[in-house]
Amino acid sequence: MDYSPLWISMKVALTATGVTFILGLLAARFVLSLNRMRLFADGIFSLPMVLPPTVVGFFLLLLFGKNSAVGQFFMRMGINVLFTWQGAAIAAAVVSFPIMYRTSLGAFEQVDKNLIYAARTLGMSEGTLFFKVLLPASLPGIAAATILAFARALGEFGATIMLAGNIPGRTQTMSVAVYTAMQSGNRVLAYRWVAMIMTISFLTIVLMNYWLSLQNRACMREGGNGF
């Protein structure tokens, strides 16, 4: 069995999660600071979640194509996005971005407002506040957001196949491999990839739960020896 779809998938999903992690947090923090334009910005950032992945892929093709300014810019930089694993990573990042953004925005909003106010009265700047208070206090939510984004990036199919194609050994990810195997009537191979994807997804969730329980034990231990 050729394991290249596994490595490509991991490479694509990890890169996409990294990009999405930073952009999603930045977007969530940005939206948190908005008042009037909030609904509008939220709509824009959430759009890739509600659009069919093929539509996202279509737009990405337009954006990174040879005729667009962005596409030409990347060409001049010597980076080819179309039909490469980088293209797959971009597609996965765009599709998983709203999940990262929305879940971490929810986590930020759950943080006790008084903690934020207290930090400000203690003279913290907004930047320090973000890294020292907001981010750590919403850590479980952000961890969940990252895992969900990773899972979504790992399973991405529609936009990936439009932007990166289905080239074995280069851009064929696991979910695309399942599709290809079924198309060519190779059920055994399809089963194998399905089993692989399920195992990875399950392990991811279990690891996250384990890590969160460690966090809770370190921070939330009740007790103390009275007054």
Place this chain on the structure above:
Amino acid sequence: MSLYVDIEKRCGDFLLRVRFETENEMFAILGASGCGKSLTLKCIAGIEKPDTGVINLNGEVLFDAAKKINVPTRKRNIGYLFQDYALFPHMTVFQNIMCGAKDKDKTREYIERFFLKGKERLYPAQLSGGQKQRVALARMLAQNPRFVMLDEPFSALDNYLKTQLEREVMNVMESFENGGIFVSHDRNEVYRLTDRIAVMEHGSIVDIQSKHGIFDAPKTLAATLLTGCKNITRLERRKTGYFALDWGIPLSGVDAAGAPDTVFCYAGVRAHFLEPVCAYEREVENVIACEILRVIEDTFSFIVLFTNRAVEMKTGYAVMTYELPKEEWQKIKDKPLYLRVPADKLILMEK
């Protein structure tokens, strides 16, 4: 430090409109929950922005709507003790205090001063209520605030802990020279901890006086209720003098109390100021013949709930409260009860 506040803020249907000035003192705002006490503090801290007005600390303008000045919270350097202490749950005691002190040696100094030695590495969730409060106080004072504000710090505690923490806060505040504001709905806390009290109702301050003034002669119904007066009646001005509608007796001694043209709308008397009188004295002024409804035994006293039985119960008079030491109740409990409202103990309110 002197603080001058004159602000207005609208939040939906609620209108906050406060004006007060404090000198170098502990100043209290007493009010029921939802009256705008916390919102006032948040405006002073810069957490909320008033619609109009001025906030001035020691001559420095913190907020001025007309001049478009609004100093950000972090630059105001005003200490704020939150009701739930708002300790950072992911930081240890040391790290929490460090947020205020910004210096390791100073943090150590405050840890010692607040008896937190040995607890540096614990997280807030591992501390008792008292320790949490000390960490919060240490964190607040370690930043050398120009002014402090305490927002109902004891309201979530049980009685035993409350007394202890109150004394600690009292000690800390006595050694803190810059003055501050203490906010509470508890008249006793406010009375013990501060010198001057503002009573707040529905977003505005209805009375500001020294604590003795406000408990002896509150000027408004809200202030009277908040200072814990249990017997209050509406007054009606008749040809012969004032009549207490809810007590069912003519009330003498009211006319003499105010300037000739003042009209009082309410009168009140505290439950322990009522005086029992003998049956043959009942023609004396301001005496209520009591129909006892219920006698409650409290820790150190008896509380007698009664209404006026002398007049036919047409409209139903208010249920009144009489509180007296246990042994005194034992002496009079078998006789018919007549209570006199002493004119000099009456609280009279124009609104």
